[in-house]
Amino acid sequence: MRVGVVSLMHESNTFAGGTTPLAAFERDTLVTGEAVRERYAGTHHEVGGFFEQLAEDGIEAVPLFAAWTMPSGTIEWEAADELFWRMYAARQEGGRVDGILAAAHGAAVAGGEPDYDGYWLPLVRQDIGRAVPLIGTLDLHANLSPRMVAVCDGLLAYRTNPHLDQRPTGREAAALMARTLRGEVRPVTAAAFPPLAVNIEAQATAEEPCRGLMAVADDIRRRPKVLAVSVLLGFPYADVPEMGAAVTVTTDGDPDLAKRYAAELAGWWWDRREQFRGNLISVEDAARRAAVEPGPVCLLDMGDNVGGGSPADGTVLAHELLRQGVGPAFVCLHDPGAARAAGAVGVGGVLPGPVGDRGAPLPGPFTVRSLHDGVFEETEARHGGIRRFDQGPTAVVERPGLTVMLTTRRTGPFSLRQVTAFGLDPARFRVLVAKGVHAPVAAYAPACPTLIRVSTPGVTSADLSRFAYHHRRRPLYPFEPETTWTPEAV
Numbered sequence: 001m002r003v004g005v006v007s008l009m010h011e012s013n014t015f016a017g018g019t020t021p022l023a024a025f026e027r028d029t030l031v032t033g034e035a036v037r038e039r040y041a042g043t044h045h046e047v048g049g050f051f052e053q054l055a056e057d058g059i060e061a062v063p064l065f066a067a068w069t070m071p072s073g074t075i076e077w078e079a080a081d082e083l084f085w086r087m088y089a090a091r092q093e094g095g096r097v098d099g100i101l102a103a104a105h106g107a108a109v110a111g112g113e114p115d116y117d118g119y120w121l122p123l124v125r126q127d128i129g130r131a132v133p134l135i136g137t138l139d140l141h142a143n144l145s146p147r148m149v150a151v152c153d154g155l156l157a158y159r160t161n162p163h164l165d166q167r168p169t170g171r172e173a174a175a176l177m178a179r180t181l182r183g184e185v186r187p188v189t190a191a192a193f194p195p196l197a198v199n200i201e202a203q204a205t206a207e208e209p210c211r212g213l214m215a216v217a218d219d220i221r222r223r224p225k226v227l228a229v230s231v232l233l234g235f236p237y238a239d240v241p242e243m244g245a246a247v248t249v250t251t252d253g254d255p256d257l258a259k260r261y262a263a264e265l266a267g268w269w270w271d272r273r274e275q276f277r278g279n280l281i282s283v284e285d286a287a288r289r290a291a292v293e294p295g296p297v298c299l300l301d302m303g304d305n306v307g308g309g310s311p312a313d314g315t316v317l318a319h320e321l322l323r324q325g326v327g328p329a330f331v332c333l334h335d336p337g338a339a340r341a342a343g344a345v346g347v348g349g350v351l352p353g354p355v356g357d358r359g360a361p362l363p364g365p366f367t368v369r370s371l372h373d374g375v376f377e378e379t380e381a382r383h384g385g386i387r388r389f390d391q392g393p394t395a396v397v398e399r400p401g402l403t404v405m406l407t408t409r410r411t412g413p414f415s416l417r418q419v420t421a422f423g424l425d426p427a428r429f430r431v432l433v434a435k436g437v438h439a440p441v442a443a444y445a446p447a448c449p450t451l452i453r454v455s456t457p458g459v460t461s462a463d464l465s466r467f468a469y470h471h472r473r474r475p476l477y478p479f480e481p482e483t484t485w486t487p488e489a490v
Contacts, residue, residue, distance in 0.1 A: 012109035013309025036063035049170020080110035106142020118147030190258035192266035199278025267487030303458030327401035342395030
């Protein structure tokens with residue numbers, strides 16, 4: 001048996017400035033053939049899980065195609081089209097396959113095709129035919145569409161946020177593929193789409209309200225004939241008709257049972273929709289709390305969430321910490337110009353500033369403390385499944401009460417090595433600002449006894465009333481608070 005492995009992943013923030021070109025994928029990940037195995041084998045990514053489980057089941061994994069880049073603006077159509085045709089060509093070169101494992105994100109948006117994952121997955125199905133099983137994996141933040149469900153025999157999403165179970169999710173999908181090819185099961189999948197936008201602040205799976213939701217999903221997963229259950233929290237920063245919550249249930253050859261269980265799970269969720277509106281803490285209150293809570297304190301900058309497509313240059317929290325005299329504090333900013341300028345003046349030199357967001361930059365002067373190549377590695381299971389990071393030439397600069405890391409490449413705070421690999425000790429800070437919501441938690445919790453999610457402005461603001469939606473589905477709770485819905489599945 002030969003199973004092809006493909007991966008095409010992007011989380012598209014339609015509110016972010018600019019678009020995402022092909023060069024972004026070429027810079028991060030755009031590989032075919034054996035280079036896919038080299039890129040992902042042994043990683044905590046789901047594709048690494050595919051390879052690991054297929055090998056254990058004695059099935060030949062055929063690496064075909066993989067593309068990924070950091071969350072950012074809408075994918076340019078020329079890039080989206082080129083990505084699919086490169087995938088198609090790699091599939092043809094790979095020869096006969098008995099199944100396809102596909103790692104999609106589920107919240108990719110391309111110019112002219114708002115449901116990009118629902119565009120390319122059906123083309124894969126068309127290529128391989130209906131008789132060849134197609135099993136996909138999704139990010140927990142997928143904006144699921146009926147088109148994705150219709151063409152996949154099984155769809156399995158991560159269960160944790162931060163996403164620490166990517167490799168296990170890949171293994172589970174590959175194990176389901178093996179059972180399907182051996183004729184032990186015949187997976188069929190149904191989905192339900194409660195009209196609900198889940199606030200990003202309320203999406204931590206180890207905390208309420210998501211913990212209770214995941215417990216109900218686990219209960220259904222243990223029932224006879226159930227092969228998989230997934231909860232999709234949605235990605236609210238994509239202004240597309242598919243934006244919002246969804247669930248999937250995969251059963252062994254029983255589509256009616258899959259629909260009934262999907263409706264049950266979605267109905268439970270809908271009845272508790274009020275709990276998923278989020279709890280918004282202001283910048284001022286967060287800084288005050290950071291001064292007195294057990295430290296170091298990690299302030300999670302929700303409006304400048306790199307993992308959601310933000311520019312990573314926001315200075316709102318740093319300004320407030322300086323204003324209130326709370327420190328010493330640390331923040332990492334994507335500012336290529338300032339990083340290069342610091343490199344030019346050298347260690348011990350003075351960077352006049354300003355740095356960060358050009359709308360509200362941090363004034364100087366800053367002393368350049370150290371310069372680095374920006375490369376570091378993470379060996380533990382962390383959000384995103386990434387092992388090797390490269391944030392480009394990096395400078396660490398200081399002014400009284402504030403240490404700033406300046407990077408030339410936008411990099412998410414998914415690993416504490418982003419701090420420790422460059423000679424900084426988290427324990428010397430009263431506050432560390434991490435530009436994320438849930439993704440940094442696994443990395444920063446071991447060093448920070450207090451973590452506070454802060455309602456900051458930006459293209460990933462937790463306050464969804466800040467955004468002008470034009471294409472989302474309507475009605476959608478809580479935007480239309482009187483929305484009613486009778487649980488049903490497709």
